[in-house]
Amino acid sequence: MIKSFVSLSRCISRVSYRFVPRALSTEATDEIFDDKNYDSIAKSVLHGTTTGHDLLVLQPYVKWGPQKKINTKADLELEEATALVSTLASWSVVGQMVVPLESIEKKKVFGKGKLEELKQLVRKNKKINGVFISLKYLTLSQKRELETLFRVPVFDRFTIVIQIFKENAVTKHAKLQVALAELPYIRNLLLSETSNVQLGSGMSPEALRCTLHARETKLKEEMKKCQIYHHTLEKNKQQRKIPLVAVVGYTNAGKTSIIKALTGEKKLQPKNSLFATLDVTLHQGLLPSRLKVLYIDTVGFMSDLPESLLECFVATLDHVAYADAILHICDGSHPDLVRQRDHVFKTLQGLRNLPPNFLDRVVTVRNKCDKPQTDVTFEDDLPVSATNGTRLAFLQKIIESVVMQTTNRKVMVFKVPMGGEEAQWLYKETAVCEAEADPDDSQFIMLKVVISDVQIGKFRSYFVKRRLAG
Numbered sequence: 001m002i003k004s005f006v007s008l009s010r011c012i013s014r015v016s017y018r019f020v021p022r023a024l025s026t027e028a029t030d031e032i033f034d035d036k037n038y039d040s041i042a043k044s045v046l047h048g049t050t051t052g053h054d055l056l057v058l059q060p061y062v063k064w065g066p067q068k069k070i071n072t073k074a075d076l077e078l079e080e081a082t083a084l085v086s087t088l089a090s091w092s093v094v095g096q097m098v099v100p101l102e103s104i105e106k107k108k109v110f111g112k113g114k115l116e117e118l119k120q121l122v123r124k125n126k127k128i129n130g131v132f133i134s135l136k137y138l139t140l141s142q143k144r145e146l147e148t149l150f151r152v153p154v155f156d157r158f159t160i161v162i163q164i165f166k167e168n169a170v171t172k173h174a175k176l177q178v179a180l181a182e183l184p185y186i187r188n189l190l191l192s193e194t195s196n197v198q199l200g201s202g203m204s205p206e207a208l209r210c211t212l213h214a215r216e217t218k219l220k221e222e223m224k225k226c227q228i229y230h231h232t233l234e235k236n237k238q239q240r241k242i243p244l245v246a247v248v249g250y251t252n253a254g255k256t257s258i259i260k261a262l263t264g265e266k267k268l269q270p271k272n273s274l275f276a277t278l279d280v281t282l283h284q285g286l287l288p289s290r291l292k293v294l295y296i297d298t299v300g301f302m303s304d305l306p307e308s309l310l311e312c313f314v315a316t317l318d319h320v321a322y323a324d325a326i327l328h329i330c331d332g333s334h335p336d337l338v339r340q341r342d343h344v345f346k347t348l349q350g351l352r353n354l355p356p357n358f359l360d361r362v363v364t365v366r367n368k369c370d371k372p373q374t375d376v377t378f379e380d381d382l383p384v385s386a387t388n389g390t391r392l393a394f395l396q397k398i399i400e401s402v403v404m405q406t407t408n409r410k411v412m413v414f415k416v417p418m419g420g421e422e423a424q425w426l427y428k429e430t431a432v433c434e435a436e437a438d439p440d441d442s443q444f445i446m447l448k449v450v451i452s453d454v455q456i457g458k459f460r461s462y463f464v465k466r467r468l469a470g
């Protein structure tokens with residue numbers, strides 16, 4: 001099962017067009033990222049390479065006690081870890097195993113006996129030129145000890161995921177986020193243990209601190225310059241013209257596919273790849289009443305990601321807090337559905353500035369219902385399929401009812417003069433669902449519209465009050 005998953009994701013072409021709305025796209029100028037001093041430091045700990053690595057993937061698994069994980073199985077975690085590696089172009093998995101432990105050893109991760117076994121395995125197998133230990137972080141001393149023992153570079157989840165982020169970041173905004181995300185990791189790793197462990201970069205801790213600080217300042221300045229996207233959202237939020245629907249979910253659940261199906265936006269290119277979307281993008285769609293909405297495609301979630309990596313990306317989720325509806329996409333065919341679903345809910349609840357009754361805005365759908373499903377069911381989740389369109393029309397109705405409620409919109413019928421300024425205003429400012437001539441008076445038209453309280457107020461002051469005053 002694991003093998004077939006890995007080979008499937010390998011077969012999928014990685015060369016695909018990523019759509020970034022024109023106004024939000026900013027080509028990266030590479031000078032900002034080109035910093036030789038910093039690059040040598042980063043290389044010494046991240047082992048980034050363009051030629052890739054052939055990895056042995058080890059999934060440590062605590063059998064009991066407080067470190068034991070609930071809601072998942074070691075095999076599923078191993079599957080996710082191998083899928084992470086397979087996401088990287090020119091990296092591959094040459095071996096994979098779950099390593100049962102009584103607890104995670106502070107110094108060397110594994111106990112003495114297990115370590116000896118692994119050392120023999122790695123040294124004997126010439127195909128292995130790196131080991132991925134699927135834990136959030138390894139300390140510098142753990143990394144160095146294991147690298148000395150195995151004689152190949154050792155990676156943790158941070159170093160693998162940061163590679164994926166680097167490969168997938170398209171816009172300058174995303175590239176800056178990734179560059180900022182790795183700084184705390186490098187700082188913690190290199191500066192927390194300098195007394196016992198060689199830095200490897202040949203720099204004094206002070207020089208290292210200065211280099212990291214200078215880079216952070218430079219990246220943050222650049223980041224400020226490229227906030228176009230956030231301004232667009234902010235502006236929309238203030239004007240509250242077009243409702244926002246944030247689409248969130250575990251990575252690879254089908255967020256982009258659902259948006260593509262709901263908007264008919266042909267350029268969107270879903271990928272069978274983890275963290276394919278790193279740039280938060282906006283896509284316009286129409287609800288059944290012809291009300292326009294903006295769908296926001298967001299960065300996929302994944303559990304066991306280091307906090308420093310998430311922090312930068314949580315900023316991209318800020319707008320979720322003021323979205324009018326939140327569409328939570330789950331992959332109903334995934335064996336680890338329960339853990340993935342829980343993780344997304346927990347992350348959502350941890351977001352800043354959440355409005356009261358935030359959960360009332362969340363519509364949870366169980367995507368990929370065209371595939372064999374895991375046997376766990378959640379009563380309220382709507383089974384849909386982005387691939388064959390199952391229940392998408394019904395989903396749009398649900399989104400509409402949530403949006404209508406949160407934005408105080410309602411359906412109203414206006415009888416206005418045919419071709420008059422009231423009719424023009426209603427066509428411009430509201431969503432007109434139906435229009436028909438008044439059967440009793442052909443000079444008038446009946447417009448059925450979706451209109452917000454604010455718009456009703458405006459209509460009154462523009463037309464009704466004026467008419468009464470006149």
Ligand SMILES: Nc1nc2c(ncn2[C@@H]2O[C@H](COP(=O)(O)OP(=O)(O)OP(=O)(O)O)[C@@H](O)[C@H]2O)c(=O)[nH]1
Nearest residue numbers: 252253254255256257270271275276277300386387
């Ligand atoms: N069978 C089936 N496959 C689907 C469905 N929806 C999406 N997929 C596939 O699932 C994979 C991931 O889809 P995406 O839409 O890129 O997923 P995502 O959640 O946006 O992924 P990230 O950007 O990595 O977080 C792609 O190979 C899709 O073709 C579905 O309803 N049925």
